[in-house]
Amino acid sequence: MAKRILIIDDEEHIRRVMRMTMEAAGHEADEAADGYRGLEAFGDGSAWDAILLDQKMPGMDGLETLRRMKERNPSARVIMVTAYASVELAVDAMKLGATDFVRKPMTPEILRNAVTAALAKPIVAAPAAPEPTSQKATTEVPPISRLTLNGFRFWIDPDVAEWQRREPYQRRFVVQHPDGRQQDVVVEVDPAAVGFVERTAKRRLPIENTFWNALAERRLNQFLWNEGKVPPAGTLTIEPRHIDRDGVQMATAWER
Known part of the structure; x- marks a missing residue:
């Protein structure tokens, strides 16, 4: 219709x-x-x-x-x-x-x-304010699962804790396509990126820190926004070259 x-x-x-x-x-x-x-x-x-x-x-x-x-x-x-x-x-x-x-x-x-x-999406009235997020930095981060970027939505895998115990350098997300199909996408952190953040932000943020969850969200968010499609083979990496000035500032101010 x-x-x-x-x-x-x-x-x-x-x-x-x-x-x-x-x-x-x-x-x-x-x-x-x-x-x-x-x-x-x-x-x-x-x-x-x-x-x-x-x-x-x-x-x-x-x-x-x-x-x-x-x-x-x-x-x-x-x-x-x-x-x-x-x-x-x-x-x-x-x-x-x-x-x-x-x-x-x-x-x-x-x-x-x-x-x-x-x-x-079902027709619903606007919320009074954004839902709270468990991750904090100097800038409020919108709840990723509520955003639709070029027709795609994504959220972190509900079993993230178990996944990270097995694969500490990986962050797993579920991406929903415009037609409703869902697909797993893995963002892998290069160990060199952890060292790069430590040197440039002048603080230690080990791989288990929630900062890397937020940075992985940011990486996937940027890909969906710029490319309008799911990453090839369902994987992305975070290398030092992917951490710009905003990423360093985010690391410097990270509270958890």
Whole structure:
């Protein structure tokens, strides 16, 4: 059954590509060139099954447009479209009730995946605030299992403690594809990365520390965001070259 998709983006060619992709997938689509016109088209939200909302727009940006949409209709399915993803953006968007993100520029397949995943979610009202996380650093880390990146979700394997006893340098995750299929993905920490963090952060964070869980989440998160697909053979590694300045700062401030 065709769904109705509202596209809000200030770039005409991006709107056109999105609309053609949605119509080719069997959906109905309409466009708005900025946040103000998007809100006018949105109305009370009841006419739309999902909204593709650009984050960076002149005038009213995506987060403010999202906030006003959620005031009118807390259960609206809004997919944030952005080339400027960050933990801070994810946290702010989650506070407003958005958990779906798609990277810009995107391929038609990635866009279809993101919309398919969003439409598959039950309609629920936005939470008052993000759920707490057991891992802490200077920046609040959003609960990974609530985020959908280019149509993919993932969470750490429930048997992580047992897995790490057997394979201490591995972190195992479950990745859910846009069509609902689930797949195991392993992120392996190169021992050289542990030494690199110790030298650059000037503190010891042994492999059993929860810091490496968070860094493995970050590595998988970045891959899904940048590539829009599951890693080949279901494996990734963390080598010293994967630990950037933000990773070092994260290690320096890690509390556990």
